[in-house]
Amino acid sequence: MKIGIALALTVVLASCEGRQSVLSPAGRDAEVLANLFWWMLGGAVVLWLFVNGLMLYFSRIRRKRHSLRVAQWFIFMCGVVLPTTVLAGLLIFALREMPQQREPGEGLTLRVTGESWWWRVEYWPDGADEPVTTANEIRLPAGSRSEIELAANGVIHSFWIPALGGKTDMIPGRVNRMSLEPTAPGTYRGQCAEFCGLSHAHMALEAVVMAPEEFERWLGAEARDARAPEGAEAKRGKQLFLSQGCGGCHTVRGTPATARVGPDLTHLGGRKSLAAGMLPMDRQSLVGWLSAPESIKPGVNMPGYDHLPPADLQALAAYLEGLT
Numbered sequence: 001m002k003i004g005i006a007l008a009l010t011v012v013l014a015s016c017e018g019r020q021s022v023l024s025p026a027g028r029d030a031e032v033l034a035n036l037f038w039w040m041l042g043g044a045v046v047l048w049l050f051v052n053g054l055m056l057y058f059s060r061i062r063r064k065r066h067s068l069r070v071a072q073w074f075i076f077m078c079g080v081v082l083p084t085t086v087l088a089g090l091l092i093f094a095l096r097e098m099p100q101q102r103e104p105g106e107g108l109t110l111r112v113t114g115e116s117w118w119w120r121v122e123y124w125p126d127g128a129d130e131p132v133t134t135a136n137e138i139r140l141p142a143g144s145r146s147e148i149e150l151a152a153n154g155v156i157h158s159f160w161i162p163a164l165g166g167k168t169d170m171i172p173g174r175v176n177r178m179s180l181e182p183t184a185p186g187t188y189r190g191q192c193a194e195f196c197g198l199s200h201a202h203m204a205l206e207a208v209v210m211a212p213e214e215f216e217r218w219l220g221a222e223a224r225d226a227r228a229p230e231g232a233e234a235k236r237g238k239q240l241f242l243s244q245g246c247g248g249c250h251t252v253r254g255t256p257a258t259a260r261v262g263p264d265l266t267h268l269g270g271r272k273s274l275a276a277g278m279l280p281m282d283r284q285s286l287v288g289w290l291s292a293p294e295s296i297k298p299g300v301n302m303p304g305y306d307h308l309p310p311a312d313l314q315a316l317a318a319y320l321e322g323l324t
């Protein structure tokens with residue numbers, strides 16, 4: 001039985017690997033949390049072994065004389081002294097680790113706003129007045145501490161990239177702050193961690209950690225206006241984008257589309273995923289999303305365009321895919 005429990009625990013913990021796992025830390029804050037988890041688990045195992053040892057012991061000596069005094073001693077040791085010592089030790093350890101999680105950022109500041117159900121991401125390169133806006137993907141330089149302002153529009157969300165650090169709520173009407181210090185370049189996955197409506201479960205984000213110089217190049221490119229469409233199909237897609245009213249919700253910098261209701265699409269094709277982590281960024285997913293977004297993300301504000309002929313949807317997707 002106990003071997004079975006140990007095996008089950010091993011399987012459960014082994015499945016905790018991956019790009020959205022607290023137990024595969026890729027940032028200083030996540031390392032502290034993973035460390036804390038293992039110490040807590042160790043403490044829990046010590047307590048579990050003592051309590052079970054106690055039970056086993058008494059199941060064998062219950063018929064002996066003088067067992068009452070022994071029982072009192074065990075109850076005092078295992079019921080009072082041991083839990084107090086172990087839990088106090090773990091509390092002191094946890095309190096010592098906490099301040100590290102509150103260190104302010106030193107270089108980059110960005111703002112992430114929780115929307116229904118996607119993430120607005122804004123950077124201010126070199127103190128610019130106007131933010132460089134993107135969506136559903138945050139990029140951070142490795143090896144430095146970035147400050148993240150967390151806001152929300154409408155309802156509460158919670159920002160959490162388990163491989164990089166702890167989670168913080170995003171509350172309408174106020175700005176919460178957190179800082180993250182990723183250590184290893186890579187792509188990690190974040191997930192909204194506060195129930196926020198019908199598509200809460202469909203509110204993921206990609207977190208791309210880059211070498212500092214690579215990050216600077218990316219931010220420079222991101223600040224530029226959208227590319228002009230190449231090829232007849234994409235050019236027609238741009239005309240459709242403007243004539244179908246997409247600019248009533250979305251911005252594509254450098255075009256007449258400047259609304260801020262939905263995600264900024266200026267460099268959409270350069271992102272790793274579509275619809276807040278739900279679909280890969282490719283032509284087929286774009287067509288599927290444009291024609292029936294409700295089937296992918298129930299309750300979404302984006303209207304479906306399945307009344308358009310397939311050739312028009314393909315043209316729109318060609319334009320959007322080319323916005324790299």
Ligand code: CUA
Nearest residue numbers: 157192196200
């Ligand atoms: Cu946003 Cu749950």
